[in-house]
Amino acid sequence: MRPPQIDRSNYMNPYLAGVLLGLILLATIFISGRGLGASGAFKSLVVTTVEAVAPAHAENAPFFANYSKTHAEGGLKSWLVFEILGVLVGGFLSGLISGRMGFKNEHGPGISGRTRLIAAFSGGILFGIGSQLGRGCTSGAALSGMAVMSSAGFIAMMAIFGSGYAFAYFFRKLWI
Amino acid sequence: MGPLVPEIIGNNLNLIIAFLIGIAFGYTLEQAGFSSSRRLAGLFYGYDFVVLRVFFTAAVTAMMGLIVLSFLGWIRLDLIYINPTFLTSAIIGGLIMGLGFILGGFCPGTSVTAAAIGKIDAIAFLVGIFTGIFIFAESFPLIRDLYTSGNLGNILVYESLGVPRGVFAFGLTVLAIAAFIVTSRIESRINGEERTESPLLRRRYSAAVGVAVVIGFVLIFMPDKTSRALNTVENHWQDAGQKIKKMDKDELAMMLINDENRLLLVDVRSAGEFEQSHIPLAVNIPFGKLTDVQWRNLLKDRRKTNIFYATDTETALKAALLSVELGDNGDVRILDEGFDVFNREILTFDVSNPHEKLSVDLEQFRRDARLKLEELAARAGGTTVQVKEVRKIKGGC
Known part of the structure; x- marks a missing residue:
């Protein structure tokens, strides 16, 4: 690697x-x-x-x-x-x-700029849907939730980052 | 004192503050390197843990600050926004966001700072968010059940885990520090470089860890105001007898008849018992609900004497002490002998038979009192005490 x-x-x-x-x-x-x-x-x-x-x-x-x-x-x-x-x-x-x-399109060494834009757009779609379903994103639900010690904050944090690690292997070509 | 909105700061000023806070937020995110998708994605491949470091340090700092502020009584945590826990939708939403993070390399906030400095991939991500929310909105009728399932309310993590707040905060602080150390090692190994921190930086890190652990440890001894008050009641209610005076049934009847406006009568029995019968003008605040924020304004009125009663004097004494400890009006009394005696001897005083044990005057007084309190009850009949609704702040994404 x-x-x-x-x-x-x-x-x-x-x-x-x-x-x-x-x-x-x-x-x-x-x-x-x-x-x-x-x-x-x-x-x-x-x-x-x-x-x-x-x-x-x-x-x-x-x-x-x-x-x-x-x-x-x-x-x-x-x-x-x-x-x-x-x-x-x-x-x-x-x-x-x-x-x-x-202006810069930042991407891993193994993919084209076009692939990166499609992946970024798809990631945005998923984040849009997920943040509505989960009532907030990394800042609103996870970070702010953890600061006020709400259970929702900790659940959001674990779900978001846990899922990131679970999928990381399959999309490694995008980044490394 | 805090939160300053809405009592001290109005809505329009709040929006200007939102803008200023946003500038500080965006500036810090960009300075930390959150405008680079490759740095953010490094978290998942082990080559750059900047997200973990910034994110956890920020969460722990804010959490510590809130505990200290609430301990000092500078902020009322019962008024701030606690995001509600909808278990199913939170987990599924989080899983979708995690996949979005791997594909997109950003989360919404970071993509804004990245777009601000000209990152084209961030702009694509932003267009994606917009599209995603639109898709969610259009399919909302289909997923509404999922969206609202598993509602556990505004629960707090330490209550869910059943540990005291300070202990949880200390544990999280130690966990964060451990995560920083472990991930630094992983990062060095994956990047194939020696750990390059200078001795000065190492000393600074050690000092910072020391400070964080000490603060975290002190937090254990900073219970929130409510649990502090409940603790005092649990441990010291027996000693409160001298401080909180008892009021005899005839004295209370007299005061109700002559001076009803100068007293606030609080019935701390259950709603069911209150429903069956209660002393005229009494407000029902079941003992378990006494700590609720909605009652504070009512119980703080210093023009009145707060008189607590229950079935037994012990509960009444505990309630009165709890109210004082929570910072309510200090002018408190409790009804001696409890409600049932008051009910028998005053409210339903037997007027058909002569009472040989009572003096003639007292018997006459109680006959009159019964009648007058019946009138009072009839007059007060429909009216209930208006409780000023405390505005809890709405927030969330």
């Missing part, structure tokens, strides 16, 4: 980054009473898009109807949407400061 060479020197020490991330999460819970998240913002985006494109369908389909019932203020005016916009800005600033900007 030939490991890929990754230059780690430019990145922040992972434990330091972990402590910072933990403090950000703690501040989030202290101020807003809720954890960090990501997939929920995309849900708002999907619902808003469907409401704009096919309003009749949005009124009838139970998923969209449920959403508008629980989000009276309307689609995009939600905590997670604002947070994810911030993530976009924060990531951009960090890339700019550390000189990591630039």
Whole structure:
């Protein structure tokens, strides 16, 4: 097995980054009473898009109807949407400061760029479905859930990473 | 004090804060290297464990912080959002996400930071998420049963495992450190390199491990406020007799008749017993529910005297002590001899036969009291005490 060479020197020490991330999460819970998240913002985006494109369908389909019932203020005016916009800005600033900007399609040595894009797209689809079924993704369900010591957080963490390890062997060509 | 939303910080300011927090979140993720799918995927092949390090350190840091803040009474954990556990859908959803992680090399949050610096694979992943959620939404009627099955409510992991909160937190801290050490070895072996940490870095790591273990150990002795209060009640309720005064049945009857607005009467018996009969104006808070957050505002009203009663005085005393320990109004009394005696001697005082053992005055007082309390009950009949709904924060993905 030939490991890929990754230059780690430019990145922040992972434990330091972990402590910072933990403090950000703690501040989030202290101020807003809720954890960090990501997939929920995309849900708002999907619902808003469907409401704009096919309003009749949005009124009838139970998923969209449920959403508008629980989000009276309307689609995009939600905590997670604002947070994810911030993530976009924060990531951009960090890339700019550390000189990591630039269009790049990152993939393992054994596959073409096209294969990588198809795999990334498929992975996104699965994450989209899985995060809705599991009521949150790695940040919303697993990380934030573990911080507040909810059983759901630990179950999500074990299921996501356990499944990753279980499937890793079959898709090793994508990465190594 | 915390959470600051919604009492101190309003909804619009909360959205601005969400944006600022997002910037910090995205910046840290990118600095940690989470904008590279190959680094993230390294977790599953053993060549780069950055995900494990950042993820576990963050979870343990935030968890420790919350325990300390709640111990100091700076945050009310009963108000924050606890994601509910739906066992079946959580496991199946997690399995699907794990496969998505291997194929896509990202999770939703990290793909946003990666797209922000121009990663094309991250943009493909984002389009995928959008599509996936749309597919889920459209097929929702088919999977609704799966989605809602196995609902265990907002359960906490240490309660599920039956260990004290602090012990669990300490165990998780030690487990995380052990995982860091083991995975570092695996990583060095797979990458075929010597461990290259400088002596300075090693010393710093040792110090950090020491600090984490000490904090983790201290957490064992930081029970949350509710369990602390319950502990005090369990161990010290016998000594509370001097602090919490008893109130005689006639005294209570007199106070109800003359000064009903100055007292809050709390019936800590079961809902069934309360339903059968209770003292007029009493609020039913069964003993086991006394710690529920919804009662705090009611019991904190310092303009009133809180009077607890149960079938026996022991339960009433424990309830009164628990309420004081939870930080409610300190002006508390309990009804001596319990409800049944009050019921027999006052509420259903036998007016048909003369009571030779009682003085004439007392007998007359109880006859009057029975009538007046019946009037009071009739007046209060339909009205129940309004409990202000405490807003628990909604969250989640």
